[in-house]
Amino acid sequence: MGKIEQRVSVSLKSRSYDIVIKPGLIDELGVRLQSLASTERVGIVTDRHVARHYLSAVVSQCKQAGLHPVSIVLPPGEKNKTLATVEKILDVLARERFERKSLLMALGGGVVGDMTGFAAAIYQRGIPFVQVPTTLVAQVDSSVGGKTGVDHRLGKNLIGAFHQPKAVWIDTKFLGTLPKREWIAGLAEVIKYGIIADKRFFVYLERTMPAILKLEPRAVMQIVKRSCEIKAQVVAADEQESDRRRILNYGHTIGHALEALGGYQSLIHGEAVGIGLVLEADLARHQGYCNSKTVDRIRSVVRAAGLSDRLTSPSLEKVWSAMQHDKKVSQGKVVGVWPNAIGRVRIVPIERGTFAEWFKTVSVGGSGRSRYTAKRGQ
Numbered sequence: 112m113g114k115i116e117q118r119v120s121v122s123l124k125s126r127s128y129d130i131v132i133k134p135g136l137i138d139e140l141g142v143r144l145q146s147l148a149s150t151e152r153v154g155i156v157t158d159r160h161v162a163r164h165y166l167s168a169v170v171s172q173c174k175q176a177g178l179h180p181v182s183i184v185l186p187p188g189e190k191n192k193t194l195a196t197v198e199k200i201l202d203v204l205a206r207e208r209f210e211r212k213s214l215l216m217a218l219g220g221g222v223v224g225d226m227t228g229f230a231a232a233i234y235q236r237g238i239p240f241v242q243v244p245t246t247l248v249a250q251v252d253s254s255v256g257g258k259t260g261v262d263h264r265l266g267k268n269l270i271g272a273f274h275q276p277k278a279v280w281i282d283t284k285f286l287g288t289l290p291k292r293e294w295i296a297g298l299a300e301v302i303k304y305g306i307i308a309d310k311r312f313f314v315y316l317e318r319t320m321p322a323i324l325k326l327e328p329r330a331v332m333q334i335v336k337r338s339c340e341i342k343a344q345v346v347a348a349d350e351q352e353s354d355r356r357r358i359l360n361y362g363h364t365i366g367h368a369l370e371a372l373g374g375y376q377s378l379i380h381g382e383a384v385g386i387g388l389v390l391e392a393d394l395a396r397h398q399g400y401c402n403s404k405t406v407d408r409i410r411s412v413v414r415a416a417g418l419s420d421r422l423t424s425p426s427l428e429k430v431w432s433a434m435q436h437d438k439k440v441s442q443g444k445v446v447g448v449w450p451n452a453i454g455r456v457r458i459v460p461i462e463r464g465t466f467a468e469w470f471k472t473v474s475v476g477g478s479g480r481s482r483y484t485a486k487r488g489q
């Protein structure tokens with residue numbers, strides 16, 4: 112199997128697994144699956160958009176490797192990340208007599224990955240699955256670390272389970288067909304890693320953004336690999352988010368609230384996180400945790416990526432109330448992740464009064480979408 116693959120290991124207490132990053136890895140999927148699957152039956156879960164580009168190639172790979180693939184094609188988009196959609200996956204697994212050792216493959220973005228992982232976590236109390244992420248968000252974040260689940264009307268990812276994949280296989284060539292808006296959204300999670308854990312990486316992003324926006328292969332490989340390394344380290348230190356893993360949620364306290372307030376339709380996840388990165392940095396400054404220069408640098412890199420930095424809801428009550436459903440809430444208190452400087456964050460609760468004071472100072476406006484809101488394929 113070619114030479115240019117990169118590997119990142121996720122070392123957990125119970126078990127480790129590898130993230131393999133390689134352009135063209137799709138051509139090896141059959142062989143890789145064969146070496147991991149204990150039964151011939153393999154469930155390929157994907158969505159309609161991804162299926163159009165890649166499903167037939169993956170199915171024929173499986174067949175060539177002597178496997179018996181069963182395709183499950185879901186409706187795309189966050190609004191379908193629901194228990195009802197997971198039930199559809201479970202119906203197929205039961206009907207097709209999937210067994211405890213049957214393997215599922217999540218072929219898609221974070222929505223497909225989170226739901227496939229959740230179905231794998233609960234079908235027969237847990238079956239194995241692999242992640243084959245096809246969006247930037249999924250390649251740098253959602254495919255790694257075992258957070259799986261679905262949304263609830265009141266809050267993001269309120270229903271779910273920790274269930275680690277057996278492997279993560281990343282083909283950066285998938286990104287070639289990704290709509291630009293989705294690519295830009297993924298950059299929010301990439302920028303997040305620089306802010307929470309790696310100043311050098313943040314500086315790299317500041318300098319290299321033009322090449323990244325042009326999808327230059329070296330830059331793409333670098334951001335995917337470094338993001339996976341940082342995520343793998345954090346997850347290894349705290350698999351089930353009892354403490355340190357909460358840093359991966361920087362930008363999400365406000366981001367998830369805005370996503371839920373938009374009914375999971377107006378903002379896509381990365382766009383909401385991009386806004387959250389800037390607003391939570393500004394809120395950190397307001398609380399005296401960092402200086403304005405730090406906020407300005409975060410704002411500049413977010414804008415350079417083409418992401419919005421503007422609050423999308425004028426209602427303090429609505430935003431604060433949506434934030435109450437954050438999974439970091441502890442003993443009724445909203446807990447935030449706040450930058451001290453680039454590369455360093457602290458985790459501290461915030462009072463409503465402090466949030467309200469800051470909220471008055473923030474200008475509201477725009478749709479919150481990235482500069483690239485064109486239709487798919489543009």
Ligand SMILES: NC(=O)c1ccc[n+]([C@@H]2O[C@H](COP(=O)([O-])OP(=O)(O)OC[C@H]3O[C@@H](n4cnc5c(N)ncnc54)[C@H](O)[C@@H]3O)[C@@H](O)[C@H]2O)c1
Nearest residue numbers: 160187220221222245246248249252253258285288289380
């Ligand atoms: N589990 C975690 O740790 C974690 C981390 C980050 C995000 N998430 C979750 O991930 C979700 C967002 O994921 P996403 O941004 O990947 O969105 P997504 O899964 O909705 O994919 C975005 C769009 O791109 C399409 N698409 C996917 N790959 C494509 C390709 N290669 N070519 C063309 N079209 C393609 C999809 O059909 C979809 O329309 C959110 O639900 C978020 O909560 C989870």
Ligand SMILES: O=C(O)C(=O)C[C@@H](O)[C@H](O)[C@H](O)COP(=O)(O)O
Nearest residue numbers: 252256258267268356359360363438
């Ligand atoms: O892996 C994690 O831990 C994260 O927080 C990564 C986030 O980017 C991701 O959006 C995650 O799904 C959020 O988790 P949640 O527990 O806040 O729903």
Ligand SMILES: [Zn+2]
Nearest residue numbers: 300363380384
């Ligand atoms: Zn996220």
